[in-house]
Amino acid sequence: MQAILAREFGGPEVLELEELPDPAAGAGQVRVRIHAIGVNPYETYMRAGAYAIKPELPYIPGADAAGVIDQVGSGVTAWTPGDRVYISGTATHKAYGAYAQLVVCNQDQVHRLPRRISFAQGAGLFVPYVTAWRALFGRANVRAGDVVMIHGASGGVGSAATQFAVAAGATVIGTAGSDDGLALVRAQGARFAIDHRNTGYLDDITRVTGGRGPDVILEMLANVNLDHDLTVVAPGGRIVVIGNRGRVEIDARKIMTKDISVFGMALWGIPADEIRRAHDAIVAGLDSGALTPVVGTELPLAEAARAHRQVMEPGAKGKIVLLPDPGP
Numbered sequence: 001m002q003a004i005l006a007r008e009f010g011g012p013e014v015l016e017l018e019e020l021p022d023p024a025a026g027a028g029q030v031r032v033r034i035h036a037i038g039v040n041p042y043e044t045y046m047r048a049g050a051y052a053i054k055p056e057l058p059y060i061p062g063a064d065a066a067g068v069i070d071q072v073g074s075g076v077t078a079w080t081p082g083d084r085v086y087i088s089g090t091a092t093h094k095a096y097g098a099y100a101q102l103v104v105c106n107q108d109q110v111h112r113l114p115r116r117i118s119f120a121q122g123a124g125l126f127v128p129y130v131t132a133w134r135a136l137f138g139r140a141n142v143r144a145g146d147v148v149m150i151h152g153a154s155g156g157v158g159s160a161a162t163q164f165a166v167a168a169g170a171t172v173i174g175t176a177g178s179d180d181g182l183a184l185v186r187a188q189g190a191r192f193a194i195d196h197r198n199t200g201y202l203d204d205i206t207r208v209t210g211g212r213g214p215d216v217i218l219e220m221l222a223n224v225n226l227d228h229d230l231t232v233v234a235p236g237g238r239i240v241v242i243g244n245r246g247r248v249e250i251d252a253r254k255i256m257t258k259d260i261s262v263f264g265m266a267l268w269g270i271p272a273d274e275i276r277r278a279h280d281a282i283v284a285g286l287d288s289g290a291l292t293p294v295v296g297t298e299l300p301l302a303e304a305a306r307a308h309r310q311v312m313e314p315g316a317k318g319k320i321v322l323l324p325d326p327g328p
C-alpha cells in the first residue's frame with residue numbers, strides 16, 4: 001500500500017509517499033480501505049517534533065479518515081466487509097497512522113458513516129466534531145438560548161461547533177478572517193459572521209449582543225485572544241480554550257469581577273464514556289441532517305506536505321482532505 005511516512009521530525013518536506021506492506025486486521029480489529037483523510041493542525045506540530053505526543057520514527061501521521069471496511073479480524077461481530085465508516089485513530093495509535101491507503105483500527109475506532117455523507121466529509125469527523133462536542137457540551141454546558149461566540153468558526157473545529165450549537169438552539173456568532181470564511185460561517189447557521197481581521201471587531205460582538213456579550217466563547221487562538229475574550233464575554237460567562245500557539249498576558253481581575261469560568265480541553269484526554277457519547281451525537285446529527293462537514297480543499301495523498309503548509313495559513317474554509325490513490 002501507499003502511505004505517507006515521516007522518517008524524521010522537521011518541516012513539511014519530511015512527509016514522503018512510500019510503498020509499504022499491506023497491514024492485516026488482527027483479533028478484534030478491522031482493516032479499512034481509506035478513501036479520504038482529514039488534515040488537522042496538530043499533525044503539523046507532531047511532524048515538527050513539538051507536540052505532547054511524540055511518535056517513534058518513522059511514523060505515519062493522521063487520525064481522521066473515512067473509507068470502507070475490507071477485512072474483519074476474529075471476534076468482530078459488529079462490522080462486515082463493505083461497511084462505510086469513519087475512523088477515530090488507528091490500532092497503531094489514537095493520534096497517528098491514518099495517512100495511508102489501508103488502515104487497521106480496533107473495532108471501537110470505527111463508526112458508521114451515513115450514506116448522505118461523502119468520504120471526504122467523513123474524513124473531517126473525529127478530531128473536529130469530537131472536539132467541538134466536548135467544548136460545547138462537556139465543558140461549557142451549552143443550552144438552548146445561550147449566545148455562543150465561536151472565535152475561529154471557518155475552520156474544521158469552528159464549523160463543527162457552529163453546526164452543533166445551532167442544532168442545540170444556541171444563537172451563534174462566528175468569526176472568520178476571509179470573505180470565503182465569513183460566507184461559510186453564515187452557511188452553517190451562525191446568526192452573525194464577524195471578521196476578526198477588522199480593528200474594532202470586538203465592539204461589533206458587544207453590539208450584536210445588545211451590550212451584554214456572549215454567554216460562551218470557544219477560543220481557537222487563545223494566545224492572541226484570551227484577554228479580549230475576558231473583556232467581551234457576558235457576566236458569568238464560560239470560555240473554552242481549544243487552540244493556543246504561544247503565551248498570553250491576561251488581566252485576571254476580569255475573571256474575578258465578571259464571575260467568568262475559563263475551561264481548557266484536550267481531545268486525547270477526554271474520558272472514554274464521553275468519547276462514546278460524542279460519537280453517538282455525531283452519527284445522530286449526520287443522520288438527521290443537523291451536521292454536514294464542510295470540505296474546502298481536496299488534494300492527492302502525495303501532496304501531504306502541501307496540505308501541512310496550507311492548514312497553517314490564514315483563510316480557512318472547512319477541512320483540507322487528502323485523497324489516496326484508489327488502488328487496484
Ligand SMILES: NC(=O)c1ccc[n+]([C@@H]2O[C@H](COP(=O)([O-])OP(=O)(O)OC[C@H]3O[C@@H](n4cnc5c(N)ncnc54)[C@H](OP(=O)(O)O)[C@@H]3O)[C@@H](O)[C@H]2O)c1
Nearest residue numbers: 041152153154155156157176177181243266267314315316
Ligand atoms: N484542544 C484540542 O483538543 C484541539 C482539538 C482540535 C484542534 N485544536 C486546535 O484548535 C485550533 C483550531 O483547529 P481547526 O482544526 O479548526 O483549525 P483550522 O481548520 O486551521 O481553523 C483555524 C481557525 O482559526 C481561525 N483564526 C485564525 N486567526 C484567528 C484569530 N486571530 N482569532 C480567532 N480565530 C482565528 C481561522 O480563521 P481564518 O483562517 O478565517 O482567519 C480558522 O477559523 C488549532 O489551533 C488546533 O490545533 C485543539
